Amino acid sequence: MNARLLVIVTLGFLPVRGAAQSLARDSVVYELAPSSRLVVRTGKAGLFGFAGHEHLIQARELSGRIVYYPQQPESSHVTVSIATDRLEVLTPPDTAEIRKVTAATRTDVLDVAQYPEITLTSQAVEAVGDTLLVRAALTMKGQTRTVPLVVRVRIGPDTLRATTTFTVRQSDYGIRPYRGGPGGTVRVADAVTFDIDAVALRRR
DSSP: OOSOOOOOOOOSOOOOHHHHHHHHTTOEEEEEOTTOEEEEEEEEESTTGGGSOOEEEEESOOEEEEEEOTTOGGGOEEEEEOOGGGEEEEESSOHHHHHHHHHHIIIIISOTTTOOOOEEEEEEEEEETTEEEEEEEEEETTEEEEEEEEEEEEEOSSEEEEEEEEEEEGGGGTOOOOEESGGGOEEEEEEEEEEEEEEEEEOO
């Protein structure tokens, strides 16, 4: 995966004009810390799925900003970006297999030359305790689908941590899951899971 991959998460709605002026004074801005991470997990499928591998792909760096409104959390905004040249295939622990999966994902699965970005943008959000229930639009390979997110938030004096896990089907986005082995009998499962763990530091 040497092309650019961008994941953008925007939580909340823009407040109306009158409320915006009041809320602006009460917002807190956080910048994502290097310890933030995104992990993509794939499964295995097919008649000889037992002969394949589950794969773990991790973003070594995330960047982004969180604008948080303590008095009106549903008006908060978050942007997170991940570049694919900072993504790393971690499993299986076989160098040749890692190279094969990376090359296939880059060219055959994501077609990153034509579709360099993945975006996730909120359509609606509801605050329930320390949890945000978000309906978001996920765009991959030029296709957009709505996905529900449960985002758990913990806020300290100078830090904010937000975590979410969600699963989508590659075929819903026009993506054909990776196939390999004799006659394509070893395949990656259609469903893939995204784990996002964002750690943000309060901007001074």
